[in-house]
Amino acid sequence: MKHLTDKQAIWLVLLRLAIGWHFLYEGLVKVIDSNWSARVYLLDSRGPFSGLFHSMASNERILSVTDFLNEWGLLLIGLGLILGILSRWASYAGMLMLLFYYLSHPPFPGITYSMPAEGNYFIIDKVAIEFFALGVLALFPTEHRAGLARFFRRKDQNFE
Amino acid sequence: MNEENKGKGSGGKKISRRDALKGLATVPVAGAVAYGAIRKSHYEHKINRLISEELSMSPAEADYTLPPPGTREIRIGIIGFGIRGKQLAQALGFVHPSLIDDWRAAAATDENDTRYSDFKEQQALNVRITAVCDIFDTYGEMARVTAGNLNREGTGAKIADMPRRYPDYRDLIASPDVDAVIIATPDHWHGPMTIEAARAGKHVYCEKPLTWTVGETYELRKAVRESGIVFQLGHQGRQTSSYIKAREALQKNMLGKVTLVEVTTNRNDPNGAWVYPIHEDASPDTIDWKQFIGQAPWHDFSLERFFRWRCWWDYSTGLSGDLLTHEYDAINQIMQLGIPHSAISTGGIYYFNDGRTVPDVLTTVFEFPDRNMSLLYSATLASQMSRGKRIMGHDGYMEIGDTITIYPDAMSTRYAERIAEKVIEPGKPFYSYFPGKKGVDAVSSATERYFAERGLLYTYLGGKRIDTTHLHLREWLEAIRNGTQPGCDIDQGFQEAMTAHMGTLSYKHHKKVFWDEENEKIIV
Numbered sequence: 001m002k003h004l005t006d007k008q009a010i011w012l013v014l015l016r017l018a019i020g021w022h023f024l025y026e027g028l029v030k031v032i033d034s035n036w037s038a039r040v041y042l043l044d045s046r047g048p049f050s051g052l053f054h055s056m057a058s059n060e061r062i063l064s065v066t067d068f069l070n071e072w073g074l075l076l077i078g079l080g081l082i083l084g085i086l087s088r089w090a091s092y093a094g095m096l097m098l099l100f101y102y103l104s105h106p107p108f109p110g111i112t113y114s115m116p117a118e119g120n121y122f123i124i125d126k127v128a129i130e131f132f133a134l135g136v137l138a139l140f141p142t143e144h145r146a147g148l149a150r151f152f153r154r155k156d157q158n159f160e
Numbered sequence: 161m162n163e164e165n166k167g168k169g170s171g172g173k174k175i176s177r178r179d180a181l182k183g184l185a186t187v188p189v190a191g192a193v194a195y196g197a198i199r200k201s202h203y204e205h206k207i208n209r210l211i212s213e214e215l216s217m218s219p220a221e222a223d224y225t226l227p228p229p230g231t232r233e234i235r236i237g238i239i240g241f242g243i244r245g246k247q248l249a250q251a252l253g254f255v256h257p258s259l260i261d262d263w264r265a266a267a268a269t270d271e272n273d274t275r276y277s278d279f280k281e282q283q284a285l286n287v288r289i290t291a292v293c294d295i296f297d298t299y300g301e302m303a304r305v306t307a308g309n310l311n312r313e314g315t316g317a318k319i320a321d322m323p324r325r326y327p328d329y330r331d332l333i334a335s336p337d338v339d340a341v342i343i344a345t346p347d348h349w350h351g352p353m354t355i356e357a358a359r360a361g362k363h364v365y366c367e368k369p370l371t372w373t374v375g376e377t378y379e380l381r382k383a384v385r386e387s388g389i390v391f392q393l394g395h396q397g398r399q400t401s402s403y404i405k406a407r408e409a410l411q412k413n414m415l416g417k418v419t420l421v422e423v424t425t426n427r428n429d430p431n432g433a434w435v436y437p438i439h440e441d442a443s444p445d446t447i448d449w450k451q452f453i454g455q456a457p458w459h460d461f462s463l464e465r466f467f468r469w470r471c472w473w474d475y476s477t478g479l480s481g482d483l484l485t486h487e488y489d490a491i492n493q494i495m496q497l498g499i500p501h502s503a504i505s506t507g508g509i510y511y512f513n514d515g516r517t518v519p520d521v522l523t524t525v526f527e528f529p530d531r532n533m534s535l536l537y538s539a540t541l542a543s544q545m546s547r548g549k550r551i552m553g554h555d556g557y558m559e560i561g562d563t564i565t566i567y568p569d570a571m572s573t574r575y576a577e578r579i580a581e582k583v584i585e586p587g588k589p590f591y592s593y594f595p596g597k598k599g600v601d602a603v604s605s606a607t608e609r610y611f612a613e614r615g616l617l618y619t620y621l622g623g624k625r626i627d628t629t630h631l632h633l634r635e636w637l638e639a640i641r642n643g644t645q646p647g648c649d650i651d652q653g654f655q656e657a658m659t660a661h662m663g664t665l666s667y668k669h670h671k672k673v674f675w676d677e678e679n680e681k682i683i684v
Contacts, residue, residue: 024190032197051271082193083187146186
């Protein structure tokens with residue numbers, strides 16, 4: 001693997017921090033709000049997979065698991081990305097979550113949602129872009145340049 | 161870049177200061193995010209404290225739940241099996257097999273169509289329909305089959321115990337196997353039928369409005385009071401959880417001094433304007449026209465008048481009796497207004513020039529000088545712009561639908577300090593209530609409010625969507641079993657009727673009308 005230049009590493013770290021920030025804040029807000037539930041979001045699902053998401057909303061047990069995984073998933077992924085620990089796993093897990101968000105609310109022409117979008121989207125929306133960005137982060141890890149992973153470096157690893 | 165590492169070898173055990181700095185470099189970022197989240201939560205905590213401690217709104221969901229149905233079977237006679245009669249039978253647990261077929265077919269093609277499963281899950285109320293009466297033969301027979309469909313099945317169902325159909329409602333009321341009657345007839349029959357049933361000692365659930373004329377209202381109240389029957393007027397809004405919560409908000413004085421309440425009707429389709437379909441079987445041979453006319457002025461047989469009776473004063477009470485009554489009863493339930501001091505109405509037939517005599521646009525203003533407030537009713541049957549119900553106070557205003565949302569007023573005295581501290585912000589709701597959502601819900605997200613207002617969250621009971629008409633009938637049945645009176649009893653009904661009559665009389669006479677409280681009379 002070719003080494004990243006300092007500039008490349010800095011921009012990748014900034015991207016990692018930005019996405020981590022987004023995940024962590026979303027997670028914290030949900031964890032702190034004891035009344036938070038994904039129910040209304042799931043109920044508003046449209047498109048080819050809406051049946052799956054509606055059924056998740058209507059089953060209390062599945063819903064509580066969904067809520068728990070959302071709250072703590074977002075929080076831990078955010079922490080992993082920001083702190084730079086297990087960040088590759090965090091990236092993949094984040095991509096999985098984003099895939100679910102995308103499939104539940106696909107920005108396809110002809111589909112409208114209860115909550116209007118703040119912009120105009122055609123197939124690609126911000127969820128999709130964040131998904132691809134996490135793909136980049138998973139393949140260009142920077143946690144050993146700036147992150148807690150630096151303390152757990154194996155002997156044979158040297159990324160600098 | 162690699163000098164230090166070179167010094168101790170690749171991945172050396174000793175952690176240099178530089179390594180430590182780089183390792184911990186991003187930790188403050190996590191701290192910053194946590195600070196932001198805690199600040200947000202702190203702000204929300206302040207509003208929640210304002211709502212739950214200073215204003216003492218209870219965190220519980222509005223309690224409109226009812227105990228499980230009693231075990232004593234109640235035998236019911238239904239008079240009138242048109243649109244509303246069928247809905248009431250459904251709310252009791254009885255529908256025609258063909259409707260079950262329709263619902264099943266709809267559920268098969270649209271998974272979101274839960275009418276069939278909702279109905280199957282609707283709790284049984286321990287009632288039996290033992291008598292039916294409709295003066296249109298087709299509806300009368302439908303009523304019998306519906307009442308006999310005990311197992312809630314589709315076509316081919318085993319229809320057992322079909323009740324007797326009475327051609328004359330008086331015989332149904334007199335029948336010894338009827339304990340209670342449900343009246344879902346045109347307005348001009350509500351009074352005579354309820355009076356007859358009360359005198360026969362039969363409990364009554366009567367659709368709104370209570371009466372067609374002012375005179376019969378006194379007689380009806382007297383008959384119900386003297387007989388001691390359990391009477392419920394059909395305003396299922398009484399079982400709407402948001403109204404119950406709105407009442408609590410007003411009792412806790414969240415809005416300050418209320419001076420104006422605005423209620424509305426906004427419809428824009430022929431069905432909403434009472435232009436109902438005419439049944440193909442209908443003819444002078446299948447309809448007892450003479451009984452239909454009753455106390456109304458004579459008119460030759462007319463299919464329009466039979467199926468679209470709401471369009472003529474001869475049988476109807478117009479917008480005032482049909483739709484204002486629901487709005488008034490909601491506000492009367494929330495604010496205990498009683499009969500207004502005066503009413504003034506204006507309007508006309510501006511869109512549906514189809515021969516009707518009742519207006520399709522109506523505005524009525526009721527004055528309550530004792531309460532220092534006005535109630536404005538504004539209706540059109542030719543625009544669906546949804547305006548909802550609004551209660552306006554000096555300190556805040558409340559929008560009521562299936563949800564309630566309370567906004568602070570920028571000039572509020574009570575909240576001035578809180579507004580200055582930015583705990584609450586004018587123009588931004590500081591309290592919302594959604595059915596089915598637990599906890600003090602002061603700062604629900606914009607998203608959530610958006611969903612709720614568009615009906616994604618509904619009237620829930622234990623997480624399930626429940627038809628309020630079912631709950632309203634259930635309240636009446638439990639009152640019969642327990643010897644109590646239900647929410648929309650004869651006194652509430654009397655207030656509803658007189659208020660609606662004042663609105664109508666003002667419209668008809670083109671002048672302000674007054675309520676003489678001492679003599680209980682409307683002065684035109």
